[in-house]
Amino acid sequence: AQSVTQLDSHVSVSEGTPVLLRCNYSSSYSPSLFWYVQHPNKGLQLLLKYTSAATLVKGINGFEAEFKKSETSFHLTKPSAHMSDAAEYFCVVSERGAQKLVFGQGTRLTINP
Amino acid sequence: GAVVSQHPSRVICKSGTSVKIECRSLDFQATTMFWYRQFPKQSLMLMATSNEGSKATYEQGVEKDKFLINHASLTLSTLTVTSAHPEDSSFYICSARDLGPAEAFFGQGTRLTVV
Numbered sequence: 001a002q003s004v005t006q007l008d009s010h011v012s013v014s015e016g017t018p019v020l021l022r023c024n025y026s027s028s029y030s031p032s033l034f035w036y037v038q039h040p041n042k043g044l045q046l047l048l049k050y051t052s053a054a055t056l057v058k059g060i061n062g063f064e065a066e067f068k069k070s071e072t073s074f075h076l077t078k079p080s081a082h083m084s085d086a087a088e089y090f091c092v093v094s095e096r097g098a099q100k101l102v103f104g105q106g107t108r109l110t111i112n113p
Numbered sequence: 114g115a116v117v118s119q120h121p122s123r124v125i126c127k128s129g130t131s132v133k134i135e136c137r138s139l140d141f142q143a144t145t146m147f148w149y150r151q152f153p154k155q156s157l158m159l160m161a162t163s164n165e166g167s168k169a170t171y172e173q174g175v176e177k178d179k180f181l182i183n184h185a186s187l188t189l190s191t192l193t194v195t196s197a198h199p200e201d202s203s204f205y206i207c208s209a210r211d212l213g214p215a216e217a218f219f220g221q222g223t224r225l226t227v228v
Contacts, residue, residue, distance in 0.1 A: 034216055043119065043206055043219035044157075090156065099145050099210070101217055103156045 002027045004093050006104035014112045019078040021107045023091030026072065033074045034092040034101070035065055044090065050074065061085070086111045115141045117209050119220025126197055126227055134192045134223045136207030142187035143209030147217065148180070151204040163190050197227040 007022040025031060032051045036044040048059025055067040065076045074091060091104040116139040126132050136146060145164055149157040161177075163169040163184035171177045179201075181193040190209075194201055204224055208217040 032216075036219070041204070041222065041224060043117075043221045044208075046216050046218070049216050099162055100159065101147070101208075101210075106156045108154075 002031070002093050002095055002098075002102045004091050004102055004104035006089075006091050006107045008107050009105065010108045010110065012110040012112060013081050015083055016080050019076070019081045019085065019109065021076040021089050021091075021109065023074045023076065023104060024072055025074060025091070025093045027093055027095055029095050032094045032096065033065075033067060034094070035059065035063070035074075035076050036090045036092060038088045038090065038106075040087075047076070047089075081109075081111050083111050083113070085109060115139075115209075115218045117143075117207065117218045117220045119207050119223055121223060122221055123224045124226070126225070128198055128227055129196055131193055131195045132197055132225060134194075134205055134207070134225075136190045136192070136209070136220050138188045138209040138218070141209075143190075144187065145210050146184055146190040147208045147210070148182060148190075148192050149206045149208070151206060151222075157206060160192075194225065197225070199227045201225065202227045 003026045005024045034049045035047040038044045047063050048057045050057050050067045058064045063078045089107045092101045094101050118137045120135045148160045151157050159172050160175045161169045161171045161182050163182045165184050165187050169182035184190040206222045207220040210217040
């Protein structure tokens with residue numbers, strides 16, 4: 001069975017400093033992994049996805065994530081935080097051929113001026 | 114990227130009435146659509162999966178007679194909350210997914226308030 005654990009419910013960083021949002025997954029087969037961002041009262045927007053190509057995935061708005069099979073991790077990073085990055089972030093896993101997405105609990109990112 | 118349009122974005126209804134929420138995939142054919150409910154400061158909870166032309170598959174604990182889902186075409190799915198009560202007040206989000214390992218695209222969400 002698939003599962004996703006986001007290790008931090010809340011991360012707070014200063015503007016201009018690096019961002020690290022941690023995600024560990026459990027999957028029986030080759031997974032597809034995604035990071036989505038949600039701003040208040042909005043739907044979810046895809047930041048990036050891993051689907052068995054390059055293990056370092058670059059996404060929108062300067063975010064990237066590295067798929068590490070040995071550590072079953074898919075952490076999201078950004079070199080320099082911007083105020084507009086403040087939002088809720090979800091790590092999501094899906095097994096190949098499976099319809100459903102499995103969501104992590106979410107990490108709320110706060111950016112301090 | 115692909116666009117999923119959800120309407121309305123916000124609705125207030127009286128207790129006992131029904132509310133319909135629409136979810137449209139604007140530039141691709143969505144063989145599968147999902148309906149989620151999100152409580153404040155929580156993750157998304159999958160309510161049901163709908164496949165075009167067939168009955169929706171509901172998650173355990175979701176009342177199928179209360180939350181009616183119709184996926185009549187490859188671009189439209191609807192969720193009808195029947196006989197709404199204040200406890201049905203929530204944020205509802207749809208998503209659409211095409212075949213293969215593709216990502217899901219999400220609607221903007223609907224804030225339902227039952228008074």
